[in-house]
Amino acid sequence: MIKEIELINFKSHKKTELKFTNGNNIFVGISGAGKSTVLDAICFAFFGTMPKIQKKKVKLSDLIMDKPVKEDLAKITLRFEINNKNYEIKREIFSNKPSSAELREDGKLIAVNQSQVTEAVEKILKIDYDLFSKIIYAEQNQIDYFLTIPPGNRMSNIDELLKLSKFEIARTKTISISNRFKNLKNMKEEVIANLNEQEIRDKKSELEDYLNKAKDEEILLEEKIRRTKTTLNNKEELFNEFERNKTKLENKKAKLIEIKSAINLLQNEIREVKLEDIKKIEKELKDKKLKLENLEKEKLEREKEISSLNSKIEELEKNLKEKKEAEKFLLSFNKERYDSLKEEIEELKEELFNKKLRKQQYEDAILSLKESKEKCPTCDRELTEEKRKELIDRKEKESYFLSKEISELDKKLSNKKEEIELENKKIEKANFLKKRLEQLKNVESDLDNLKKELEKLKQKEIDLSGLKEEVQKLKTHYEKLKLIEIKKQKLEAYKQEQTKIETEIRTISFDESEFEKLKKEVEELKKNLLTFELNLKHIREIKNEKEKSLEQIEKELEFLERNKKEILFLDYANTTLTNFANTLIEVQEILRQEFVKTLNEVMNEIWSYIYPYEDYIGIRFKIENRDYLLQLCDLKNKWINVEGFSSGGERAIASLVMRIALSVVLAPNLRLLVLDEPTHNLDANTIRNLTEILRTKITDLLEQTFIVTHDERLIQAGTGCVYEFKREFGKKEPTKVIELNM
Numbered sequence: 001m002i003k004e005i006e007l008i009n010f011k012s013h014k015k016t017e018l019k020f021t022n023g024n025n026i027f028v029g030i031s032g033a034g035k036s037t038v039l040d041a042i043c044f045a046f047f048g049t050m051p052k053i054q055k056k057k058v059k060l061s062d063l064i065m066d067k068p069v070k071e072d073l074a075k076i077t078l079r080f081e082i083n084n085k086n087y088e089i090k091r092e093i094f095s096n097k098p099s100s101a102e103l104r105e106d107g108k109l110i111a112v113n114q115s116q117v118t119e120a121v122e123k124i125l126k127i128d129y130d131l132f133s134k135i136i137y138a139e140q141n142q143i144d145y146f147l148t149i150p151p152g153n154r155m156s157n158i159d160e161l162l163k164l165s166k167f168e169i170a171r172t173k174t175i176s177i178s179n180r181f182k183n184l185k186n187m188k189e190e191v192i193a194n195l196n197e198q199e200i201r202d203k204k205s206e207l208e209d210y211l212n213k214a215k216d217e218e219i220l221l222e223e224k225i226r227r228t229k230t231t232l233n234n235k236e237e238l239f240n241e242f243e244r245n246k247t248k249l250e251n252k253k254a255k256l257i258e259i260k261s262a263i264n265l266l267q268n269e270i271r272e273v274k275l276e277d278i279k280k281i282e283k284e285l286k287d288k289k290l291k292l293e294n295l296e297k298e299k300l301e302r303e304k305e306i307s308s309l310n311s312k313i314e315e316l317e318k319n320l321k322e323k324k325e326a327e328k329f330l331l332s333f334n335k336e337r338y339d340s341l342k343e344e345i346e347e348l349k350e351e352l353f354n355k356k357l358r359k360q361q362y363e364d365a366i367l368s369l370k371e372s373k374e375k376c377p378t379c380d381r382e383l384t385e386e387k388r389k390e391l392i393d394r395k396e397k398e399s400y401f402l403s404k405e406i407s408e409l410d411k412k413l414s415n416k417k418e419e420i421e422l423e424n425k426k427i428e429k430a431n432f433l434k435k436r437l438e439q440l441k442n443v444e445s446d447l448d449n450l451k452k453e454l455e456k457l458k459q460k461e462i463d464l465s466g467l468k469e470e471v472q473k474l475k476t477h478y479e480k481l482k483l484i485e486i487k488k489q490k491l492e493a494y495k496q497e498q499t500k501i502e503t504e505i506r507t508i509s510f511d512e513s514e515f516e517k518l519k520k521e522v523e524e525l526k527k528n529l530l531t532f533e534l535n536l537k538h539i540r541e542i543k544n545e546k547e548k549s550l551e552q553i554e555k556e557l558e559f560l561e562r563n564k565k566e567i568l569f570l571d572y573a574n575t576t577l578t579n580f581a582n583t584l585i586e587v588q589e590i591l592r593q594e595f596v597k598t599l600n601e602v603m604n605e606i607w608s609y610i611y612p613y614e615d616y617i618g619i620r621f622k623i624e625n626r627d628y629l630l631q632l633c634d635l636k637n638k639w640i641n642v643e644g645f646s647s648g649g650e651r652a653i654a655s656l657v658m659r660i661a662l663s664v665v666l667a668p669n670l671r672l673l674v675l676d677e678p679t680h681n682l683d684a685n686t687i688r689n690l691t692e693i694l695r696t697k698i699t700d701l702l703e704q705t706f707i708v709t710h711d712e713r714l715i716q717a718g719t720g721c722v723y724e725f726k727r728e729f730g731k732k733e734p735t736k737v738i739e740l741n742m
Helices: 035-047 114-125 130-136 154-161 165-191 197-271 280-333 334-369 384-441 443-459 467-508 512-610 648-664 686-695 712-717
Strands: 004-008 013-019 023-029 073-082 084-092 100-105 108-112 617-623 628-634 639-641 672-676 704-709 722-726 737-742
Touching: 004 035, 004 686, 013 035, 013 197, 023 035, 035 073, 035 084, 035 130, 035 672, 035 704, 073 639, 084 114, 100 114, 108 114, 114 130, 130 648, 130 672, 154 165, 154 197, 154 628, 165 443, 165 512, 197 467, 197 512, 280 384, 280 443, 280 467, 384 737, 512 617, 512 648, 628 648, 648 672, 648 722, 686 712
Parallel strands: 023 704, 023 722, 672 704
Antiparallel strands: 004 013, 004 073, 073 084, 084 100, 100 108, 617 628, 628 639, 722 737
């Protein structure tokens, strides 16, 4: 049982909370007031979709309220009870992100996100969206939906609801697979028909014989190669020993020739040089070098002394120049100029003071004249205004001229101060120069004495060129004698090495004829080894090719055997699948017959209970020409098709009976029916009968019914909660719901 629903920003519902009970829950109100929206919300809460979305009449975002203010979120909360367990579904729709959902069982969260919640709800209700939307939920004016399906299509539509269509899908797929197996079997039979099995097996035997012989030949060649390699290794070791001795002998002989040549060259070089006492030459060279070093030291000291004298002379010449410049400055210096400037400054200061004093007196007088209006501040006589102004003007002019004179005197005083500052610096300079002249009074005589001393040193010049030449000649001659000594030592060493090499040559054992004979044997063995290896390689290549051919033949035989087994299997599978497809047809037909039988039993119980007249005594669902027919039985036991009726009353009651029966048979766990505008196209009498049936009979058959109507007469059918829906379109207001007390 659905217990309550809460809608927030869902289409026209700003915030609507509705509680429901067992029996008939009625929604009444004008068209567009938001009644059907509640049914859409119930469907959406259960399955995350609804017929208008499936038919693409609206988008998911259209479910969010956009009047009077566009919202970003719509929320549905549905609470229901099944098998003594309370469930709560919450689904939220967002304008800017994916929707969310959750499902709770007795307060415990059991599923999240849209698909998980929908899957869990289907398991709890034991129905899916298709069954709910086609059987439980009769959309506006669709109570007779099954009668409006064109003949010929009803069986496929109902089979789809009953999931019997899956049997047809399975049968079609089974036949398709069976045909594929049959085609595959035929293809495999064609393939093996083109293969000569005996020929392939004979070829296999031939290849196996050849490979056995090739293996024996391969072993024989491998043994020959092994023996040849052993002999070759021994001969090569002996040959290498001969070759090393030959190389060693040739190297020794070449070295001996080189040494003899060096000995002859050294002997010739020694003979060309006149031999002298090298120690005597060495002593003479040492004495000459010592003398040269002493003279060079003496010359260096003299040069340092000359350099020192030149520096002193240069310093005295600078002092002499300074002395002359000082004497010249002192001749031009006049001390009286400083005294004169000092007197002028004192006079200017006195004059400036007097003028500033007079100016202050004028300013005081002007201030007094401005403050005194009637009497002269100086003589205390009566003053007219004209006379007062005249006095002020005259004194201001005199004050102005005094200001200019004071400014000129300030400039003159400043200039004189600068002049006396310069003269003061000249006096300081003159005093310094007088002291400096006293220090430099003997500079001329000192300079003259130093120049004379320098001249004497320059006259004592020391010439070392002759001695240097003698030292160089002695050094060259000494080095030649020393080199001869070294060559004599080398000559002796070469003679000793010559004797040593000649002895070594005599000890080396080497026979040229034996060497050549051994060389030919090694070459012959290498040639034989190469021949054996090439033959072995050739045999192995052919063997490899034959092995590949044998492998290919074995694969062909394996392919042949595998295809034989697969043909047997495909034949068995094809027979099994054909039998399975026939069984599916039989099962589908049995289930369809069982469904019709059960539905008819329930419909007749309901018909006899709710049909208010005695014109028709039975109702049935009949399979005819691969389609379903809804028929009524009259008093003559004649069955009449309901869709041919002109009476809206019988048609409406038959459609309602069928809806109730389908709900009871296909959704026994829910025992719910949803009717949207069920009175459409019905006359007043039929509406009155339908209202009575809904009020007195339906509640005994179903646990809960939801009825949406704009016809206020159906309010009388309410046995549960009755709600009136109102909405003013002109003002774009949200839906308002009022519960009516019945």
